[in-house]
Amino acid sequence: MELSIKYDPSKVEDKWYAWWLENRFFHSEPDGREPYTIVIPPPNVTGILHMGHVLNNTLNDVLIRKARMDGKNACWVPGTDHASIATENKVVAKLKGMGISKEDISREEFLRHAWAWKEEHGNKILLQLRKLGASCDWDRTRFTMDPDLSKAVTETFVYFYKKGLIYRGVRMVNWDPEGHTAVSDEEVVYKDTKRHLYYVRYFVSDGEGHPTDKYLTVATTRPETIMADAAVSVNPNDERYLWLRGKKVLVPLVGREIPVIEDDYVSIDFGTGCLKVTPAHDPHDYEIGLRHNLPIISVIDDRGKLTEEAVVLVGEDRFQAQKDVVGLLEAAGNLDHIEDYSSPVGYSERTNAAIEPMLSTQWFLKMGELSKNALEAVESGNVKLIPDKYRNTYRHWMENVRDWCISRQLWWGQQIPAWYLPDGRFVVESDAEKALEAARELDPAIKAEDLRQDPDVLDTWFSSWLWPISVFDPEKPGHPERESNPDLAYYYPTNDLVTGPDILFFWVARMIMAGDVFMSDVPFRNVYLTGIVRDKLGRKMSKQLGNSPDPLDLVAKYGADAVRIGMLLCSSAGNDIFYDESMVEQGRNFCGKIWNSWRLVSGWSVDEGAPQSEACRSAVKWFDNLLSRTIAEVEDNYSKFRISDALMAIYRLFWDSYCSWYLEIVKPVWGESIDRATLDATVTFFDKLLRLIHPVMPFITEELWQAMAPRKEGETIMFQPTPKAGEIDRKFLAGFDITQGAVIGVRGIRAQKQIPPKQTLGLHLEGKTVPELNPVLEKLANVELLEKVPEGPASSFIVGTVQCSVPLSGLVDSSEELGRLEAELARQKSFLEGVRRKLGNAGFVAHAPEAVIAGERKKEADALSRIEALEKTIASLSK
RNA sequence: GAGGCUUUAGCUCAGCUGGUUCAGAGCGCUUGCUUGACAGGCAAGAGGUCAGCAGUUCAAAUCUGCUAAGCCUCACCA
Numbered sequence: 023m024e025l026s027i028k029y030d031p032s033k034v035e036d037k038w039y040a041w042w043l044e045n046r047f048f049h050s051e052p053d054g055r056e057p058y059t060i061v062i063p064p065p066n067v068t069g070i071l072h073m074g075h076v077l078n079n080t081l082n083d084v085l086i087r088k089a090r091m092d093g094k095n096a097c098w099v100p101g102t103d104h105a106s107i108a109t110e111n112k113v114v115a116k117l118k119g120m121g122i123s124k125e126d127i128s129r130e131e132f133l134r135h136a137w138a139w140k141e142e143h144g145n146k147i148l149l150q151l152r153k154l155g156a157s158c159d160w161d162r163t164r165f166t167m168d169p170d171l172s173k174a175v176t177e178t179f180v181y182f183y184k185k186g187l188i189y190r191g192v193r194m195v196n197w198d199p200e201g202h203t204a205v206s207d208e209e210v211v212y213k214d215t216k217r218h219l220y221y222v223r224y225f226v227s228d229g230e231g232h233p234t235d236k237y238l239t240v241a242t243t244r245p246e247t248i249m250a251d252a253a254v255s256v257n258p259n260d261e262r263y264l265w266l267r268g269k270k271v272l273v274p275l276v277g278r279e280i281p282v283i284e285d286d287y288v289s290i291d292f293g294t295g296c297l298k299v300t301p302a303h304d305p306h307d308y309e310i311g312l313r314h315n316l317p318i319i320s321v322i323d324d325r326g327k328l329t330e331e332a333v334v335l336v337g338e339d340r341f342q343a344q345k346d347v348v349g350l351l352e353a354a355g356n357l358d359h360i361e362d363y364s365s366p367v368g369y370s371e372r373t374n375a376a377i378e379p380m381l382s383t384q385w386f387l388k389m390g391e392l393s394k395n396a397l398e399a400v401e402s403g404n405v406k407l408i409p410d411k412y413r414n415t416y417r418h419w420m421e422n423v424r425d426w427c428i429s430r431q432l433w434w435g436q437q438i439p440a441w442y443l444p445d446g447r448f449v450v451e452s453d454a455e456k457a458l459e460a461a462r463e464l465d466p467a468i469k470a471e472d473l474r475q476d477p478d479v480l481d482t483w484f485s486s487w488l489w490p491i492s493v494f495d496p497e498k499p500g501h502p503e504r505e506s507n508p509d510l511a512y513y514y515p516t517n518d519l520v521t522g523p524d525i526l527f528f529w530v531a532r533m534i535m536a537g538d539v540f541m542s543d544v545p546f547r548n549v550y551l552t553g554i555v556r557d558k559l560g561r562k563m564s565k566q567l568g569n570s571p572d573p574l575d576l577v578a579k580y581g582a583d584a585v586r587i588g589m590l591l592c593s594s595a596g597n598d599i600f601y602d603e604s605m606v607e608q609g610r611n612f613c614g615k616i617w618n619s620w621r622l623v624s625g626w627s628v629d630e631g632a633p634q635s636e637a638c639r640s641a642v643k644w645f646d647n648l649l650s651r652t653i654a655e656v657e658d659n660y661s662k663f664r665i666s667d668a669l670m671a672i673y674r675l676f677w678d679s680y681c682s683w684y685l686e687i688v689k690p691v692w693g694e695s696i697d698r699a700t701l702d703a704t705v706t707f708f709d710k711l712l713r714l715i716h717p718v719m720p721f722i723t724e725e726l727w728q729a730m731a732p733r734k735e736g737e738t739i740m741f742q743p744t745p746k747a748g749e750i751d752r753k754f755l756a757g758f759d760i761t762q763g764a765v766i767g768v769r770g771i772r773a774q775k776q777i778p779p780k781q782t783l784g785l786h787l788e789g790k791t792v793p794e795l796n797p798v799l800e801k802l803a804n805v806e807l808l809e810k811v812p813e814g815p816a817s818s819f820i821v822g823t824v825q826c827s828v829p830l831s832g833l834v835d836s837s838e839e840l841g842r843l844e845a846e847l848a849r850q851k852s853f854l855e856g857v858r859r860k861l862g863n864a865g866f867v868a869h870a871p872e873a874v875i876a877g878e879r880k881k882e883a884d885a886l887s888r889i890e891a892l893e894k895t896i897a898s899l900s901k
Numbered sequence: 902g903a904g905g906c907u908u909u910a911g912c913u914c915a916g917c918u919g920g921u922u923c924a925g926a927g928c929g930c931u932u933g934c935u936u937g938a939c940a941g942g943c944a945a946g947a948g949g950u951c952a953g954c955a956g957u958u959c960a961a962a963u964c965u966g967c968u969a970a971g972c973c974u975c976a977c978c979a
Contacts, residue, residue, distance in 0.1 A: 611941045622938035865959030874920045
């Protein structure tokens with residue numbers, strides 16, 4: 023088959039992907055082989071492919087393809103996450119565009135819209151993954167809200183409730199006024215925010231609700247919550263405020279009388295030492311309120327607007343209200359002064375709205391026992407975190423985690439399986455029927471229509487923490503005692519999980535918890551945490567900055583293999599990734615190199631009768647050894663998840679060693695043929711190289727592998743075994759290093775003296791070499807090896823311990839050459855001196871291990887022989 | 902505020918248990934090549950006081966301490 027000069031991925035990639043699908047090569051069923059399983063970190067259904075996905079899924083695909091070629095039964099389960107807040111927001115926004123407000127439609131109607139949205143857009147990201155070459159078992163595609171997966175979530179809820187681990191209670195939660203829902207502590211991001219510290223005067227009451235002329239001043243960042251104040255607190259040890267003991271003060275603007283209380287929480291040296299206590303709108307104040315039995319006055323509602331209880335500015339948005347309250351305070355003479363101030367403010371991870379601490383009734387899952395066991399799984403090494411620096415972070419979190427708020431005031435998600443009786447009591451059951459039964463035990467008169475299901479849904483992570491279990495056996499979650507189905511029994515625990523450190527707690531830790539409870543085993547053995555993809559200036563990729571390229575554009579421009587290579591090249595393990603398009607170019611260039619190397623070999627004609635030259639035989643021997651050595655290195659890198667190092671090792675083997683050295687040796691001169699033995703070896707090498715690099719570059723390798731030779735129906739490189747390392751002759755490899763050094767040296771002389779490559783030169787070697795390699799040297803450097811030390815002017819250099827001289831009558835400026843040699847001689851002498859100083863050091867000889875001393879002695883001997891050779895050359899030159 | 906990580910060539914990073922001629926790789930850069938596979942290429946080069954200081958040791962890029970810069974995680978002094 024004739025190959026085009028340039029590799030064109032667009033003509034190749036879709037063809038092979040379709041063919042792989044057609045043959046169901048990605049599909050896995052349990053069998054006698056060892057399983058190798060990965061579950062995809064399910065992207066949001068709202069998602070579109072970004073560079074983070076590219077990194078993550080390329081790594082996943084490399085691992086899964088490698089395992090497949092290693093003979094394992096590789097199964098990569100794909101799917102998507104319903105992402106309740108993100109998706110609900112999208113749908114609300116879409117409805118808004120259609121002039122529909124969520125408030126105006128029923129839950130059922132809203133969910134119809136949401137499902138329609140999911141059907142239309144939800145598959146997009148999975149289709150995009152195919153462009154990357156991801157070899158997922160698409161037959162196993164799952165969605166966290168598939169009916170059976172939702173059922174798994176419900177059963178899990180019921181399980182934990184009946185175990186007494188889930189409870190319902192009034193707590194101070196993180197309220198997202200934009201998403202109109204509570205969010206968990208983990209979904210709050212704190213950002214330093216410029217704000218103001220308002221110093222406000224509270225006048226002391228005369229006892230009958232009238233102000234006296236005495237006042238105290240509190241510092242607050244949230245004047246709009248003043249109307250919700252339940253007390254003012256000072257530290258009991260603060261002598262400045264002893265006079266306030268037992269007094270009451272008046273809340274500015276509303277004139278309500280509140281007590282001055284004393285609490286240790288208040289710092290004497292912050293602000294004025296007086297704290298306004300607002301139990302409804304601050305977690306600490308809430309705690310103080312509990313201690314002092316203070317009333318709870320809510321002035322901000324779930325939309326972030328002031329309530330009736332605020333008395334002033336009712337109905338105004340909280341941010342506007344802050345400005346207006348300040349104005350009112352000033353007008354009323356209560357504002358002392360304002361300072362600039364910066365402090366962390368919590369924002370909702372999903373909507374970026376400022377979090378409003380708010381009291382509400384929510385469902386919680388107790389974390390105590392769960393987090394203890396999940397911590398143990400990592401501490402004991404049953405789950406390995408890579409890089410392991412994350413173990414600290416993980417431990418710290420697991421030791422400090424608070425109960426998980428799992429209810430969300432949303433519609434998109436699994437509705438909480440709790441049903442309320444008219445009297446407020448409730449039952450928790452997996453469906454309405456069972457709930458009715460249970461309710462009748464409480465009250466036999468209850469009818470189905472009397473029951474009302476809790477309107478809230480569960481946190482998305484409450485479904486994705488079951489993912490590694492429920493994708494295989496949705497019946498299992500909630501029922502640890504039940505026997506696993508054959509898929510779950512075979513594929514669980516999965517092997518490796520590749521994901522970002524940003525969801526270590528959200529997802530990874532919680533999967534470990536769920537695995538422990540329902541499977542009594544970890545969900546995966548290794549967690550490879552990738553870095554965050556940044557642009558080359560180190561900025562996070564974001565839509566706002568517009569610094570994130572569309573991966574599909576890159577694939578269209580450079581090909582998927584190039585994008586995969588580019589991504590891996592800049593992603594050393596555990597570090598953030600500084601993405602630069604030039605890396606993708608490098609990937610594309612590599613494709614071109616591979617392509618052309620086959621064009622060369624495929625064009626050779628073979629002379630069946632021709633004997634193999636010595637140079638060819640040595641080259642084959644060398645490359646065979648080098649291949650083995652590199653395979654060993656690559657395997658070692660893979661085992662440590664050093665994927666980019668593995669890639670680089672293959673890259674150099676392919677480009678430098680195979681193309682630039684090996685092929686240059688065996689390449690027949692124009693018009694001549696190659697012998698059979700060398701050709702066969704060359705083709706075998708190429709085949710092994712393709713297989714080695716296939717996990718990283720699936721498309722071009724399939725194309726070339728199919729082009730190399732006629733293949734049987736349905737035969738693919740995907741299932742060819744990973745090449746194995748053979749015996750390694752290290753002496754021979756070292757000998758080749760000398761040969762290479764000599765070739766480079768001669769080329770250097772040519773470049774320096776402008777001697778054309780076609781002009782054959784003489785070369786004399788002095789020192790230990792591998793004679794088998796001499797023909798290689800002669801061919802590559804275009805030299806004739808000389809038996810004797812050349813007479814007359816020569817240019818010389820040293821490789822290792824071998825002195826190389828190239829006689830160059832007429833071309834050598836002997837004084838220049840002499841100068842160079844003498845400088846080299848001086849360098850060698852000072853090196854020798856250093857080594858001898860070491861060897862002369864009694865401490866060194868006494869303490870250092872044998873091997874090190876032997877090494878130093880060898881260095882000494884080598885230096886001596888080099889010095890001798892140099893001196894000889896200098897002597898002959900100065901004649 | 903508390904923990905952790907990082908600092909090696911212009912850039913991105915290797916360098917494992919201190920000792921192998923240890924100061925490396927890729928990219929970039931410089932110079933020369935219309936060389937019968939490939940200019941997306943070939944060949945030859947230049948580039949670093951291993952962040953700084955002190956210590957341990959026969960021996961330090963590697964271990965310890967301090968300093969500086971950058972990053973991450975956790976933590977709502979109103």
